[in-house]
Amino acid sequence: MKVIEKDTLIGKRIAKLDAPEKASGKTRYVHDLDLPGQLYGRILRSTRVHARIRRIDVSKARALPGVHAVLTAADVPYQRPLGVGKDQLPLKGDKVRSRRDEIAAVAADSEEIAAAALALIEVEYEDLPPLTDPAEALKPGAPVIHDENLPPPAAHEALKPGAPGDAEAHRHNVAMTFDYAQGDVAVGEAESDIVVDDWFRLHYVTHCCMGVSGIIAEFGPSGNLTLYSNTQVPFLHKREFAEILGMDPGRIRIIQPPIGGGFGSKLDIYPFEPICVFLAKATDRPVKLVFSREEEFVASPTRQPVLLRLRSGAKKDGTLTFRTCETLHDNGAYTSWGATTPFVMMQTISSLYRVPHCKYHTTAVYTNNPYAGSFRGYGNLQATFAVEQHMDKLAAALGLDPLEMRLKNAQDPGETTPQGMQFKTCGLKDCLTTAAAASHWREKHHAAIAAQKTPGRLKRGVGMASMLHVGGGAKIYPSDGCGTILKIDDFAHLTLMTGASEIGQGSETVLAQLVCEELGLPLDAVTVVNNDTDITPWDVGVHASRTTFIGGNSAIGAARKAKTKILAAAAKLTGLPEVELELRGGHIVRAATGEALMSLAKLLRSLHFSDKAELVMTTNYYEPPSHHQDKEFKGDVSAAYAWATQVVEVEVDTETGVVRLVKVTAAHDVGRVLNRLGIEGQIEGGIVMGQGYAITEELIVEDGVVRNPGFRDYKLVTAPEIPEMDIHFIETMDGEGPQGAKGVGEAPAICMAAATANAICNATGVRIYELPFTPEKVYRALHRAKAPGGTG
């Protein structure tokens, strides 16, 4: 008798399915694809930050041999506004509002010819007064960035929370506003024994995906459009392309080749994408348009720069009383997702800890700067930077231990916050105590305070920060669902067609794992198809750390349906009741003993080649049990929430201002670990991305011009600079999560800047409210603090 023991894939260290081909250089990214007859597209961008276009002369470019098309706004009268704010046309005809603005595009036989053609295009500008300081944007008499009458936006079903400003708002350079309140902050303030009030300044950083942006557009003989695109939201994209191009969405197919990094950058539609389609249409040839790295720095989105004022109060015993938060978001010239980060920011303000009274306001203003998109963490890095510094500051002012202060105000499972978020599982307290214990936080914290006044060039310190983030999707659109189609062939090989895109985060592997777990199959029995809108069912997209949770539940549902079918058939064949049967190791087994009764492949064939011939194919659509927020931004927007605490240990060189990250101890409530290898990788990568945000990275934008569009001057963290990492998982087994898991993709980047700020303060006694902590900034802050009358 062959016995198959029960085994599980959950929690194991599982190599990514796509890793072998990536490690051997065989993976074809969009940059590596070429279609027969393909032309090369290039875009001419504005050389001014704010100007009227007086004249564009493309005649010389058109005359260049090898040039197939030169397009300006005048050549595409059918173009429609795009993006979250619908406040820009792909090709700008009247006016440019930032240095990235697209003025003309060329399709040519080669990149070189396309570049040569761009150089032949003559543009005459009439400069307008530039507006590059967001604070100036609201002043009366400020230049108006959007004074145009854009064609009316086409009907758009996606809910536009914190709806984009209308023409009247644009007159005042207001792109969006957000207001949220709970309780009465005046009451909270009256109850406070201590109030702290500070301004925080958050800078520009950008995604720096190693694979630059690119797209290939091709029209087929029947006029159908195929796009090879790196988008993270293929189905929303399809719809948007249809609107912009005035096409039937059914005639648009999006194929997603593997992507060289996403991190939120590919969540909106950007002008280069429809421009490439215009070129393909004009030439009736496939057109490939790929950015240079410099172009990627200049013309892809940034993280949202924010000026933030936070007022927080507490009672003597450390109980939080109120918070007011006002932010000024520099929207840049156009509105993308960056303007909507208040959604997430207000959750941290209102619900990371229990705060009875809260008030939140954001104004996002137009300037002539680059515009911000979504970026891993989505506003939460900025909000957490302020909130967690205030937790330390309040604790210090009250003479309390910062850990105790946090534990006192931390959320518990079962709580519903005034904003309406329901924490069915919540591991915050465990995260706090685990990270503190593992990092020896208490001893180090006190030792550092004692050492602050002692002489010595190198100062060590520890700082902690916690975070709350959606971990079960986010109901921003009418549906937050994901579809799955599953088929099993005659040889028990399974094809999983899922709407959930793989962007390097490892979702493909986790989904395969979840399905195999249900069906008792080895991982190599699965092919995942996740990259073609003509095949895969709808999904809202890769954002909000949702893919494992939503795509996972969808896949599990489809697998369970298949299992039911299989077991019913097996029961008939074996004469045993279904409950006594199980699927293990590719076999039907007796549940109690593990005795293998028949191979799954054999069962499937007998089902297929019977007189009632049947194949096992199932479909499932999973919609999480979350809710849209109401007009006041209240509602349980996610099916689960993720928590984390990170403790950062730094060494500050007080003579140079250099901050070295020594160690990061991270405790994350991830619901449950599905793939240990994958989740560690997500967290390590997030920590280092957070380290870059805190210490090394800054996109320097001066007078609307990006001054450091290259890796030479935009400093990414390199291998020798990473801290030691000690990662702990808090498994709260979320009831709604797939096998108990919650989303984790964004979480690890969120706490780093805040924890680093607290660590620097612990080491030196000096608190810095502005990022990044470059040597110069830290040095100046330390010296200001030492100078008579200086503030810290």
Next chain:
Amino acid sequence: MSLKREIAFVLNGVRTRATVPVEMSALAMLREVVGLTGTKYACGEGECGACTIIVDGLSTCSCLMFAVDCEDRDLTTIEGLARDPLGEKLERAFVECGAVQCGFCTPGIVVQAKHWLEAHPHPTRAEIQRGIEGNLCRCTGYVKIVDAIEMASRNDA
């Protein structure tokens, strides 16, 4: 449009000829003329290491090298490591250690690691970190990349 030259070199052990514009980079030649796309462009100015290849035994940013300078040289790209024992070991270690996320930086790092391990067969982790400091990775935080190189450096791997 531009002036072209025919050159000959050894690519992954195979004698190869290519006709290239004089201003073309070795990276562009590999990707566009020869058609080997495992070597990646991510900056074009020697800052990221995605385009790393081995030229006459030295690891080189192919984006900074003219194609015509490949004349008479011996080039190894990621595609050539499939049949190299250390290269193969590295690739396996990268997979097993979870060192690959989006994978865009991976070929360059594998090539760099192969070159570097040959000169430093018994490295410490800190040495490995230095050995790949010229390679940027935006996804992994480098920990698992170092794990993989360490694993490949062990004889039992």
